[in-house]
Amino acid sequence: MKATVARKLSQTNNRQANKSKIDRPENLGKPQMKWGSDVVAEVTRRLDLKYIALVPGASYRGFHDSVVNYLGNRNPQMVICLHEEHAVSIADGYGKVTEEPMAVALHANVGLMHASMPIFNAWCDRTPMIIFGATGPVDAHRRRPWIDWIHTSKDQASIIRDYTKWDDQPVSPQAAVESVLRANQITRSAPYGPVYICLDAGLQEAGLTEEISVPDPARFAPAPAPAAPRASVLKALKAIEKAKSPLILMGRVSRKQADWDRRVRFAEAIGAAVLTSSNDPSAFPTTHSLHLAAPCLRPSKDATALIKKADLILSLDWLDLAGAFRLSLGTAQTQVPTDKTIIQCSVDSIRTNGWSMDHQALAAVDIPIFADPDQFVAQLLDELDVKKTARIRARPEMKDLAHWNAAAMSKSSATRGQPMSLWDMAMTVREFAKGRPVTFARLPIGWPGEAYEFDGPLSFMGNDGGGAVGTGPGHTIGTALALKDTERLTIGVLGDGDYLMGVNALWTASHFEIPVMIVVADNRSYYNDEMHQERVAQMRGRPPQNRWIGQRIDDPRVDLVAIARAQDFESEAPVSTSEALAKALKRGAEIVAKGGRYFIDSVVQPGYADSGPDQRAGDGKKS
Numbered sequence: 001m002k003a004t005v006a007r008k009l010s011q012t013n014n015r016q017a018n019k020s021k022i023d024r025p026e027n028l029g030k031p032q033m034k035w036g037s038d039v040v041a042e043v044t045r046r047l048d049l050k051y052i053a054l055v056p057g058a059s060y061r062g063f064h065d066s067v068v069n070y071l072g073n074r075n076p077q078m079v080i081c082l083h084e085e086h087a088v089s090i091a092d093g094y095g096k097v098t099e100e101p102m103a104v105a106l107h108a109n110v111g112l113m114h115a116s117m118p119i120f121n122a123w124c125d126r127t128p129m130i131i132f133g134a135t136g137p138v139d140a141h142r143r144r145p146w147i148d149w150i151h152t153s154k155d156q157a158s159i160i161r162d163y164t165k166w167d168d169q170p171v172s173p174q175a176a177v178e179s180v181l182r183a184n185q186i187t188r189s190a191p192y193g194p195v196y197i198c199l200d201a202g203l204q205e206a207g208l209t210e211e212i213s214v215p216d217p218a219r220f221a222p223a224p225a226p227a228a229p230r231a232s233v234l235k236a237l238k239a240i241e242k243a244k245s246p247l248i249l250m251g252r253v254s255r256k257q258a259d260w261d262r263r264v265r266f267a268e269a270i271g272a273a274v275l276t277s278s279n280d281p282s283a284f285p286t287t288h289s290l291h292l293a294a295p296c297l298r299p300s301k302d303a304t305a306l307i308k309k310a311d312l313i314l315s316l317d318w319l320d321l322a323g324a325f326r327l328s329l330g331t332a333q334t335q336v337p338t339d340k341t342i343i344q345c346s347v348d349s350i351r352t353n354g355w356s357m358d359h360q361a362l363a364a365v366d367i368p369i370f371a372d373p374d375q376f377v378a379q380l381l382d383e384l385d386v387k388k389t390a391r392i393r394a395r396p397e398m399k400d401l402a403h404w405n406a407a408a409m410s411k412s413s414a415t416r417g418q419p420m421s422l423w424d425m426a427m428t429v430r431e432f433a434k435g436r437p438v439t440f441a442r443l444p445i446g447w448p449g450e451a452y453e454f455d456g457p458l459s460f461m462g463n464d465g466g467g468a469v470g471t472g473p474g475h476t477i478g479t480a481l482a483l484k485d486t487e488r489l490t491i492g493v494l495g496d497g498d499y500l501m502g503v504n505a506l507w508t509a510s511h512f513e514i515p516v517m518i519v520v521a522d523n524r525s526y527y528n529d530e531m532h533q534e535r536v537a538q539m540r541g542r543p544p545q546n547r548w549i550g551q552r553i554d555d556p557r558v559d560l561v562a563i564a565r566a567q568d569f570e571s572e573a574p575v576s577t578s579e580a581l582a583k584a585l586k587r588g589a590e591i592v593a594k595g596g597r598y599f600i601d602s603v604v605q606p607g608y609a610d611s612g613p614d615q616r617a618g619d620g621k622k623s
């Protein structure tokens, strides 16, 4: 085994040396801006977009040529993918880390249709992204027979308009300049989300007939996210100071270390209990003494106790506030609770529409704050500083609930030498990651909240906001792309169903030499849905033992390792005990630290970790 690893490491090092040679065009000379698509490429370059993920297509062959032969395939550099779903998922993973848009290029209507699911997911994730699509030629007279006709659709953006922030189809090169600048401004304005520009093939391929002005994009920058009016800050602070048991629900907040530090300082200053979501990127140190329950999406037993006990709840853009109250307090969806002061800070309301219900149930709120949550925290801290009333004191009435972390540790010893459960696997991964700069790009369904040990804003990138199976590999690779020049080790822990649906995203990581580790919780099933079938059978008095039919991914068993190896990932035989997994993780980390890619098939017994209503049979995270 050691010799194999050494050989692989030296291969990896050789690859590192070749890094600068990926997809380099030749004989470019001094390219001039001469064609419609050159203009689009020129503006894109000035926006400092580093990458453009794509699957090629003739509808945008003009733009493709401009990126390669006019821009020299730099800024943006092409990230070639084997499916449009992966192109968008990679951009989503990248955007979650950087909070910056990556560009994507999609072929006509067919490429866009392939990409629609992860575009919806990026919409739910609130990720910035500039998507270039194509159609036409719009001028029917210039269409090639058959192919140009089937790949021309009127109002192509209508396929995705309900889950993008904005779209356009400019009809002249000068209009395209404005279009790209506006797309950039909109996608980077909070709340973030994907935007789409459809490039007429005719416009792309036409020679320029007039001088084009490409202004400095600095003058078209997005405005900073809004701060709260001072009166609202003071009102909120008054309520917080009066509260005996304040609770902060840390939801969708920024990836910046300074913001993270301020959130910690603020929670400490007011002595609030803190809860974080298992679905969103890490927002607060989970081992902090104020983080009093394991991260969860639907309130667990501990989280429910916290919510019940709180007399004031500050939601920093918590994903599903009314839903959390409904589940923890057993209330109707709106107008409750009435015995707590609710402060909700979010700008999400400006992005809702009538098609997608991802805005969730309407929560009753006493002090609504329309502001960027991290700015609001900074404002609250400033006011506390001004008043010099910062009171760093523990709140015993909340602290007595802080048993989850100790409980996790006492239960953490994974079963020795026995087939692994998901709990065993999670605890082994938790132990491995302790003290290492690991970024979990994704974690699978049923992963216990007790295994979430996060100490920084890049510890965890959150899960698929749109409940979109198949996005895991792309998200992991996009996250790893964003972190590839850092010391962080990117790991995507994925379900086998998720992995298999998105598996040929792995090739892009190998082609682009992105260091990354993928670990599959291999239960050989769409297990989440087995649980649903069991529940339905029970409700209907039918045989629950048939729950596996139409759900098991077995017989024949899929060789997950072979698929990864076929795409040039290093790997080893599947592991099925905690000890073997721990060793595999170490081997993988060595390879990835040298710039390589590693895959681990971690065979687990079907079943979810029993850590709250989230994982109850038939009440899985997805549906």
Ligand SMILES: Cc1ncc(C[n+]2csc(CCOP(=O)(O)OP(=O)(O)O)c2C)c(N)n1
Residues within 6 Å of the ligand: 117, 444, 445, 446, 467, 468, 469, 470, 494, 495, 496, 497, 498, 499, 523, 525, 526, 527, 528, 529, 622, 623
């Ligand atoms: C695109 C898509 N198709 C189907 C589903 C329904 N669904 C939700 S979870 C799930 C099973 C996922 O399997 P796996 O990743 O192996 O995780 P497991 O359920 O085994 O924990 C399915 C099919 C979905 N959410 N998204």
Ligand SMILES: [Mg+2]
Residues within 6 Å of the ligand: 495, 496, 497, 521, 522, 523, 524, 525, 526, 527
């Ligand atoms: Mg599975």
